[in-house]
Amino acid sequence: MICVRVNDESYSYDIHSLIKAFYPEEDIKITPMDTDKNSDSDMPEFLVCANKNNISIDLEGRSIRNIPTDNSLYEDRAAYKSELKRQIYLALSEHTGKELPWGTLTGIRPTKLAKTCLDNGMNSNDAINHMKEFYLCSDEKACLATEIAIREKKVIDDIGADASGYSLYIGIPFCPSRCLYCSFMSYPIAAYKKEVARYTDCVKREIDYVASAFAGRRLDSIYIGGGTPTTLDADSMVDLIGYLKNRLDITSIREFTVEAGRADSIDEGKLRAIKSMGVDRISVNPQTFNEDTLRLIGRKATAAETIRAYKLAREIGFDNINMDIILGLPGETMDDIKYTLDNIADLKPDDLTVHSLAVKRGSKLAEMLMDGGKITDTDVMLRNNVIDYDEAMRLTQETAASIGLHPYYLYRQKNIRGNLENTGYAAEGKAGIYNILMMEEVQDIVALGAGTVSKRVYRGDMAGRIERCDTHKDLMLYMDNIDDMIERKRRLYDA
Ligand code: SF4
Structure with a gap:
């Protein structure tokens, strides 16, 4: 201490x-x-x-x-x-005798500072120099932040993220099983199946609120995340998305994402169903292609099943598929990371999100580490893993570039291993629009469902002010108090 x-x-x-x-x-x-x-x-x-x-x-x-x-x-x-x-x-x-790659920057959004430089009229060289001289970032990180800020600015300027635009997030808090590192709110679908209908009814109540409070405003993007939204069966997904389309004008949206997430929740019927409802971007997330690690971290789908789900989505016609991977998983070596990256290079997703493992409070992993000897194998494996994070980052950048993906968004987290960042890479024209709008805090994000956080971005005289409101993380509390959850939003957006 x-x-x-x-x-x-x-x-x-x-x-x-x-x-x-x-x-x-x-x-x-x-x-x-x-x-x-x-x-x-x-x-x-x-x-x-x-x-x-x-x-x-x-x-x-x-x-x-x-x-x-x-x-x-x-x-x-x-x-x-x-x-x-x-x-x-x-x-x-x-x-x-140490230098930190991000210098004095300890917040979540270093690219926001680079974007502010550009918005204030600096050219890219001036922005890079400012990041280096004022925030003491390394040359590499200053260039990365500025490169991303330039891409983000292009997308934001193209959308015209003005006062009338907003985006919608819907959280589905069910998963096939709980991953070791997960700190999100997630309920095993098998045990909570009977709550799904009541839950989606509550989300529909929130959609009704949005339909009246945001009438006349332009909806730019929709993101259904979680949890794992595809734990819902095809009929439930069609019913929920159909309701949303009936109640909201979605003709203006630029992107409609569903995080399919885990291969053990994906089948042909669900993929065809969401495609028919207008979903144009999905995630199929391996995290790693190493079977031992997948077993250890509690993800039930095998690497082969992830590859099958990805190929199926391609056959069905999805042309914007994201894959998430995590660097620094328990027991993984540089060879394991290279193996995962080789698979990514073979599959060529349109979008690749690279996370560095963060040991978060509330995860089983944090409990294990806090309680050292209890689950010794994992503890030892985690402590012994030997990742050269700088090298791992370099390899991921190289792999992404080799399949035509460029960095387009970036954020940092507390307790992130290697003190690095999470980076999204995308092919030209495939950058995740919701990710950019949410990360750069340029418009209201209305978040529905349990454990979600809505954001109001003020403009005009109050520009720069951002207010948030959350919903209960606990599923039952959320459903039992749905009127209050809606009232919280009313207070946030009607004030
Ligand atoms: S799939 Fe995602 S949300 Fe679900 S348990 Fe794993 S990490 Fe958590």
Whole structure:
């Protein structure tokens, strides 16, 4: 554990995130400067003083920085926070000898900053330099963020993501089984089959709300995710999508995605059904093509079944198929990653999303790691896996490029292994529009179903403000309180 004493607790979150990025294996404890030091404690101690006239940083009893600042910087909180993070970064970099690929950026959306540069009239070189000089990103990440921002900007400008546009997300919280690393809300379909009709009725109630509250507004994209939406049978999917099409004007949509997700939920009838309802983009997610790993992480479909499902979707006519893979799965080596990438290169999906494993609270994996010895095999396997993340990222970029896919969206997560990022690659014209609109926070996203979060993006005088409202994660609570779930949305969007 590292103890960090601060004189201004309002910066605690940012200080914590940045120090954690340098010391991913350590717990970081932030305490007020005047807390008594436990004299028995031999834990390393850092002091961070954010004052009006200077920023000072002591690491383990050594003063590393003492930088004068002026009052005007202190009055501008965002600018002062950026400077404070820069100084902490420089101090820690000097202290540890490490550099972080994303520099001072610890948030989810680094590309948003690159896009802001472009929106403010910078050319790509200036944007790259700004990412490097101001946020201390590596050359590679500054270029990547800017390249993605250019692609995203093109899609957003093309859609004209203005005040009238919005997108719709529907969450289906059922899965064939629970994956080891999953922290989403997911209920095993076999045990919850009898709740499906009541659940979809609740979603329809929410659709009714959208039909009245968003009448006259342009619907740009629809994304049905989860969970695994294709755990619903073909009739239920047709019924739900049919209801949606009857109640909402979907003539303006640019993209309609259904996350088919797991091959053990896909069959020909379902694929034909969703295709006939206008779905034009699906995901068939292997995560890995290594059978041992698939068994270990609790995904019941074999690699061969995923390949079959993918080929079936192609035969049926889907021409925009995404595949997700995860780097850093328990027990996987660089050879396993190469094997997965070779399969991806053979299959040539239109869109490839590459995640680095994140050990998330609420996942079985996090429980195992917290409880070390209990499931020793997995624990050992996870701890022993030897991935060179930089090399793995390089290989995925190379594979994506070899099949004509370019990076088009990117986000980061807490506790992500290798301190890297998740990147979406797509063929020309196949970039996931919903992913871009959602990640860049350029329009309202209305999210229906249990455990979903709706977003309102303000404009005009209130531009830059974003408000959210969620729904109950618990399935029963969501259904029992559906009136309140709708009321929450009314308060968000009608205010
Ligand atoms: S398929 Fe996705 S949502 Fe379902 S358990 Fe696995 S990771 Fe979670």
